[in-house]
Amino acid sequence: MAKKSEDRYTYGAAARRRKKNRRKYTFYYFTAAILMLAVGATLALTVFFNITDITVTGESRYDNDEIIKASGVLIGDNLLRLRSSEIKADIIEEFPYIESVRVQRVFPTELQLQVGEASIAAAIERDEHYLLISANGRVLEEISAKPEGSPRIIGPEVKDLKAGDYLPENESERLPALIKILELIAQNELNGIDVIDLRDMRDLRLLYRGRVLIELGSFTDIDYKIKAVRGIVDAAVEDSTVGVMDVSSRDSMRLREINIYQGENWKLPEYMLEDYRRQL
Numbered sequence: 001m002a003k004k005s006e007d008r009y010t011y012g013a014a015a016r017r018r019k020k021n022r023r024k025y026t027f028y029y030f031t032a033a034i035l036m037l038a039v040g041a042t043l044a045l046t047v048f049f050n051i052t053d054i055t056v057t058g059e060s061r062y063d064n065d066e067i068i069k070a071s072g073v074l075i076g077d078n079l080l081r082l083r084s085s086e087i088k089a090d091i092i093e094e095f096p097y098i099e100s101v102r103v104q105r106v107f108p109t110e111l112q113l114q115v116g117e118a119s120i121a122a123a124i125e126r127d128e129h130y131l132l133i134s135a136n137g138r139v140l141e142e143i144s145a146k147p148e149g150s151p152r153i154i155g156p157e158v159k160d161l162k163a164g165d166y167l168p169e170n171e172s173e174r175l176p177a178l179i180k181i182l183e184l185i186a187q188n189e190l191n192g193i194d195v196i197d198l199r200d201m202r203d204l205r206l207l208y209r210g211r212v213l214i215e216l217g218s219f220t221d222i223d224y225k226i227k228a229v230r231g232i233v234d235a236a237v238e239d240s241t242v243g244v245m246d247v248s249s250r251d252s253m254r255l256r257e258i259n260i261y262q263g264e265n266w267k268l269p270e271y272m273l274e275d276y277r278r279q280l
Contacts, residue, residue: 049079052109060115062095070094071113079105091115096140096164121182122196124153131158135182137167137175151185151206153178154269155198174198177219184226190233194276197268205267208245210276212237213260213267217248228253242278 054073056064071087084103091101091113099118106112118134123146132140132147141163146152156167156174167175178198185193195207206214206229216225225247232245236255243257244265260266261277 049108051075051077051079051111054111054113056113056115058115059117060095061097061117067091067095067098067113067115073111079107079109079111082111087113093164096138099134099136099138120147120150122153122178123147123150124156124158126158126161131161133167133178135179137179139163139165139167149191151193152195152272153198154195155200173201177201177204177222180219180222181226184223188226188230190226190230195268195272207268207276208233208237211242211260211278212245212255213243213265214245215248215267221250224250 051073052075054068054071054075056067060067070091072090073082073087082103082105087103088101092098097117098115100116102114102116104112104114118136118138118140120132120140121135122133123130123143124133126142129142129144130146130152131142132150133153134140139158139161156171156178158167161167167178178196181196181204184190190208192209193206194210195205197205197207202218204216204219206216208214208229212233214229216222228247229245232247232253232255237245241255241257242260243255244260245253245255247253258265261273266273
């Protein structure tokens, strides 16, 4: 009986030693793994993945070296430590015509900057010049002659704006209206819009090919109104048509052929009259 008791004690002691050793080895392995991860992370952020090549892709009027300089990224910087949002913001802020930037890490050592250029959506008149505006309301540049195919915008306050600025927040009603109208004009392929008149948001107007004055009324139901304009143009507007198209109300949409250049029929600024007057 004493022998069996001694055997059980010996077995139990051995089991406790094995369990204690397992805990000790587990702790060692865990500690070693943490150290290896820490060393790997340190090497990745200091020795490995350092940039040796920066490339710029996409359509842009700016020099690639200028874009890389504006990004703030240098050869030797670590790919893992870059902040893509800051790189995008810095490039877009520097170059008015750059509308989008995609930052792509190509491991182990290359950084790619893919840029997208803004297109001219409209030209807002200021004195005798034009501010070219993108679809998101950013001023691209100021020029002396309106680019062909871009509508003239009247109404927004742009006195102090310069290239790179956005239309001011105090134009909180006109800006989204302008952007929406430009989008709808493009979606409906309504080519030939010469003027977008936003002076009175309750009485919006367009001028089509210099000879059809389009009365939109308020901004309400603007999607339907622009689509209706497209339909009336296709169905009733010919090369010789001069008149007023009223789409301000669903119940009374019509096209009246009248001399829009005469007296009170001309609803746009007087200085524009000679730019569009036709011989009837």
